[in-house]
Amino acid sequence: MSSPGTGCCWYAGLFRASNAVDGRKSNLRLWGGQCAVSSLGTTATWWVDLTSINSINHITIYFRTDNKPWGIVIFTKCSSNIFTKFVLGFSVYVSNTTDRLQGTLCFKDDKFTLDTIPAVFTTICPVNGQYVIYYNERLPGATYPDVYSASVFIALCEVEVYGCPASGCFSSNNTSPSPDVNCLYCHIETSTFRGCKPGYKGHRFELGKITDE
Structure with missing residues (x-):
């Protein structure tokens, strides 16, 4: 139902891509068996095939947090969770193919910071499509904000797509x-x-x- 993209390496099914669409989101830890997790790379792509063109309304993403709060700790002024920097800059697309560039860009993060990015993210995207695609990148030669990680990976514990099923x-x-x-x-x-x-x-x-x- 879901497929890994560039930069993904799945280990014995524990971190398989389909974990992000299995309805489980009670344990957001790496070894909880409920999250899709990949290895580090310059790009990270995950998609779900809805099997037919659907009329989509909104998409909700539960990021891997290791069950720790996200954001800045006031007293230390440091991020309380190391995963936020790997999520910053992400995009969400809806497409009729697995090629994100042939689809509609629903959301591109260019404003979130370590203390404002939500652990559970929702974007309104009233379009028709068969594939919902999560994408992030840290391309060689490109300039990114200092708080961004040097590489990216998939760390999705649940992706929920809402709309019309037919x-x-x-x-x-x-x-x-x-x-x-x-x-x-x-x-x-x-x-x-x-x-x-x-x-x-x-x-x-x-x-x-x-x-x-």
């Missing part, structure tokens, strides 16, 4: 079939139909007007 979604909970048979997808945020057949134009609808039977 094409043609409709209604406030995004599960009812679309009343427009000529358009495949609805845009949850703008309330318009997309992916229409040639010659058809999606109209606007009101979420919540149609309810499940």
Whole structure:
């Protein structure tokens, strides 16, 4: 269901990529068996295949924390968790392929610091796609903030994707079939139909007007 990318090295299944989509997030330690963890590299890529094009609303990521708080300790002015610097600068994409550059950039971190980056991160991304891709990099020759790590790795304990589980979604909970048979997808945020057949134009609808039977 999920696949490692460049720079990933998985050990005997304990840190396998699918750990990040198994629904478990009670133990965020390295050896807790609930996190996808890779070796260090210049790039780090993780993706989940939703098996079909879905209408996505938002994505929530639980980072590996080793069950320690994130942020700056006031008295020492040092980070209380060594993993924050490896997460800074990350990106989240939604794509119809495993190539992030062919998809939509949902979020690119260029503002978080060691004391502001959340251990549980949520981004709104109302787009249609089959793959949700997490990406980070420390490319040779590129300049990064001093607080960034010199290399990156995957440290994801859970990635939750929310939205409609099928094409043609409709209604406030995004599960009812679309009343427009000529358009495949609805845009949850703008309330318009997309992916229409040639010659058809999606109209606007009101979420919540149609309810499940």
